[in-house]
Amino acid sequence: MPNGPVLRLQGITKTYPGVVANDGVDLEVAGGTVRGLLGENGAGKSTLMKVLFGMTRPDAGTIEVEGVERRFRSPADAIAAGIGMVQQHFSLVPDFTVAENLVLGSEPRVRRLFIDRRRAVSEVQALADRYGFRLDAGARVADLAVGARQRVEILKALHRGARILVLDEPTAALAPQEVVELFTVVRSLQAQGCTIILITHKLPEIVANCDEATVLRDGAVVGTRRLEDHERVPGPERDALEADLARLMVGRALPDPPARASTSGGPALSLVGVGDGERVGPLDIEVRAGEIVGVAGVEGNGQTELIELVLGVRRCRSGHIVIAGRDVTRLPVGQRLRQGVAHIAEDRHAAAVASDLSVADNCALGHQDRPPLARSGGRLSASGVQRFAADVVARYGVRTPSLQATVAQLSGGNQQKLVVGREVARRPAVMIAAQPTRGLDVGATAFVHQELVDLRDAGCAVLLVSLDLSEVLAVADRIVVMRGGRIVGEGRPDELDELTVGAWMTGTSEVPA
Amino acid sequence: MNGILSINLVLSGIYLSTPLLLAAFGGLLSERAGVINIALEGQMLLGAFAGVAAAWWTHSAVLGLLAALAVGALTGLVHAWFSVTLRTDQIVGATAINLLAVGLTSALIQPIWGQPGTSPSVPKFGRIDLPLVQHLPFVGRILDHLSVLDWAALALAPVVWIVLFRTPFGLRLRGCGENPEATASVGIDVVRVRYQAVILSGLLAAAGGAYLSLVQVGVFQREMTQGRGFIALAAMIFGKWRPVPVLGACLLFGMADAFQVRAQTAGVHLPHELLIALPYVVALAALATFVGRSSAPAAVGRAYVKD
Numbered sequence: 001m002p003n004g005p006v007l008r009l010q011g012i013t014k015t016y017p018g019v020v021a022n023d024g025v026d027l028e029v030a031g032g033t034v035r036g037l038l039g040e041n042g043a044g045k046s047t048l049m050k051v052l053f054g055m056t057r058p059d060a061g062t063i064e065v066e067g068v069e070r071r072f073r074s075p076a077d078a079i080a081a082g083i084g085m086v087q088q089h090f091s092l093v094p095d096f097t098v099a100e101n102l103v104l105g106s107e108p109r110v111r112r113l114f115i116d117r118r119r120a121v122s123e124v125q126a127l128a129d130r131y132g133f134r135l136d137a138g139a140r141v142a143d144l145a146v147g148a149r150q151r152v153e154i155l156k157a158l159h160r161g162a163r164i165l166v167l168d169e170p171t172a173a174l175a176p177q178e179v180v181e182l183f184t185v186v187r188s189l190q191a192q193g194c195t196i197i198l199i200t201h202k203l204p205e206i207v208a209n210c211d212e213a214t215v216l217r218d219g220a221v222v223g224t225r226r227l228e229d230h231e232r233v234p235g236p237e238r239d240a241l242e243a244d245l246a247r248l249m250v251g252r253a254l255p256d257p258p259a260r261a262s263t264s265g266g267p268a269l270s271l272v273g274v275g276d277g278e279r280v281g282p283l284d285i286e287v288r289a290g291e292i293v294g295v296a297g298v299e300g301n302g303q304t305e306l307i308e309l310v311l312g313v314r315r316c317r318s319g320h321i322v323i324a325g326r327d328v329t330r331l332p333v334g335q336r337l338r339q340g341v342a343h344i345a346e347d348r349h350a351a352a353v354a355s356d357l358s359v360a361d362n363c364a365l366g367h368q369d370r371p372p373l374a375r376s377g378g379r380l381s382a383s384g385v386q387r388f389a390a391d392v393v394a395r396y397g398v399r400t401p402s403l404q405a406t407v408a409q410l411s412g413g414n415q416q417k418l419v420v421g422r423e424v425a426r427r428p429a430v431m432i433a434a435q436p437t438r439g440l441d442v443g444a445t446a447f448v449h450q451e452l453v454d455l456r457d458a459g460c461a462v463l464l465v466s467l468d469l470s471e472v473l474a475v476a477d478r479i480v481v482m483r484g485g486r487i488v489g490e491g492r493p494d495e496l497d498e499l500t501v502g503a504w505m506t507g508t509s510e511v512p513a
Numbered sequence: 514m515n516g517i518l519s520i521n522l523v524l525s526g527i528y529l530s531t532p533l534l535l536a537a538f539g540g541l542l543s544e545r546a547g548v549i550n551i552a553l554e555g556q557m558l559l560g561a562f563a564g565v566a567a568a569w570w571t572h573s574a575v576l577g578l579l580a581a582l583a584v585g586a587l588t589g590l591v592h593a594w595f596s597v598t599l600r601t602d603q604i605v606g607a608t609a610i611n612l613l614a615v616g617l618t619s620a621l622i623q624p625i626w627g628q629p630g631t632s633p634s635v636p637k638f639g640r641i642d643l644p645l646v647q648h649l650p651f652v653g654r655i656l657d658h659l660s661v662l663d664w665a666a667l668a669l670a671p672v673v674w675i676v677l678f679r680t681p682f683g684l685r686l687r688g689c690g691e692n693p694e695a696t697a698s699v700g701i702d703v704v705r706v707r708y709q710a711v712i713l714s715g716l717l718a719a720a721g722g723a724y725l726s727l728v729q730v731g732v733f734q735r736e737m738t739q740g741r742g743f744i745a746l747a748a749m750i751f752g753k754w755r756p757v758p759v760l761g762a763c764l765l766f767g768m769a770d771a772f773q774v775r776a777q778t779a780g781v782h783l784p785h786e787l788l789i790a791l792p793y794v795v796a797l798a799a800l801a802t803f804v805g806r807s808s809a810p811a812a813v814g815r816a817y818v819k820d
Contacts, residue, residue: 075698076700090695091692091694091695091698092692092695093687093688093691093692093695093696094691094692094811095687095691095810095811096684096687096688096691100684101695104684104685104688104696104699104701105685105696105699105700105701106699107681107684109681113680114675114679114680115679115680115681115684117679156699160699
């Protein structure tokens, strides 16, 4: 195993207007090792990786790859130097086969004009087999599960000669079994001499899989630590290590996980035999007042459709939906909301905020038809809107230049705080929270979780839909698992472990519900 | 009815399908690369006009066709500039081309030919004589009556299929239409590929227009395309952006048109307007009943922003 530094970043500095994203970052990675890069959102991880991958140019600092100083003007330069990057959003063409995705841009040819399809498939299959990837080179990417798509993305980087591989939040959308397989792949790459940089904010993954961990905070390196094998086994040493890294990352101790519900009331939201006759159902879910029910599942297994059914955006073809004692199956969205439903939308930009409207106007959305925002005669009270928005902004700590600033000017975390604040202000009987912490940093995530718990303690029924299994396990009082549009498992978090839930999610082995 | 359903019906069905095929495959190439092309109608009209004008000046149908192709490529270039470089809304830019085509061709008839509404006759494209096939039963008579452009149009389905699905150019073009960012990530110049596809699209649509004026009638008339560009677009959608089904859709719409024409001349007792509407009704019915949802290229209509 080569052990000189294969990658050396020195004094990388990058400023954006008003923000120092990277402040003299030094990073040295030995060949054939796995390096963890920890940090909250906004700590500078992504900027550093953009610099390394040639997507942006640093104001100062140097990059050395295998002892040679490099200047990257574009990702193509970085790729030529042997650096590969697997981002959270895959850059694959779903309609193409695995082989087509890999050879795109450098297709093997036959008679000059045509693609040599047989050679493309056999080359790609050979590459996959060499690294021990479980992949069929002839399969269409759209038909693959998320974990397999990620392997395609990794293979794509390797196919283009990557020896240093950057994985950006690789486990964000994976089921536990897929996570296990990913790290098997990582170890096999390492065994073949690849160097891997793993960016994440999930501590256990770093501890279990990295040789060294570097922590970034506020754009600067605040510590690098070698991880020893004996620290990987569960026990007090590992706990101490994790606490240590967490403190480095956040700058303070992490807040305690929220407490579970003690008691719950009568049913506030019940779905009986509900389905759209197409992608979801029939399924039964009941959420009681003062209870958080978490819906876990791999992306695209009917969670989005479930939310649409509850809200009334999607037509219910079978069964009944009862909210706060009233059958709303045939009621339109507006009337359901008036029954006391609030909604933190899955896709913030598509369904929760109007980016070009002001903070004040966005706070008013959904409250515009009742006092104190609305005056008689259907007119909006400007001062009412201002006061209401000022209240939301102050109470939820939304960092904004002013109430008149557009929402597009806010960071993702602050936009989400605004949405949460606005929806909580409805004093809902039922809260539908869909992926409420996606893209948020540790602090903002803890904030959102606390809000959901406070709502529950105040007697609200919360339906939490999330792709992040650890979130569901941490916050929910009861968990249901969806696969193929149906409920395939159910239980309390203290009776379930990740692998059981993962088996339900992926259907790898049938565990009786 | 016997007079209507005959070998001549098949033949005129093919004639009427040819302009649709040329334009529909133009649309197919553009949309497979991610650029909606509803300018097909205007590009056909400009092609029809340019073909006749050039044939009138040069007394050569071949030069007329070449001029039509050049004008078509130019309109494709304009559409690409609007939608790829300026990233305007692709529908709006194309509508501008459609409106310009109607206005410009109508306005130029009088100054060029000194008469309103229509041009004088110009040299037409002849049929190709095929000495052997004409003796074949049934198909012989059909094949014998086809022009170069008919042959070219019928050959488009296999040719486009091979280009799209068997060549690097086609793979890249489809990549631009499905996920331009991913395609760019492997070093492909998305802007360039889209320009090529849209220019080719304009060229083919103009060939379809030139067929109407130079092969079918030998004159240019005001607004002579009569919405055929949109019918071609409908055929492309009905054919789910796939070459062989698009060929079938164009033949279906062409046959419906041929049936309508022959029914009129045979004196079928149906209102004239109803018969004229037949191909459009068939197109509408086809779109309303058969089209699935997710068959369009994933990134069609979406501008690509290089970062």
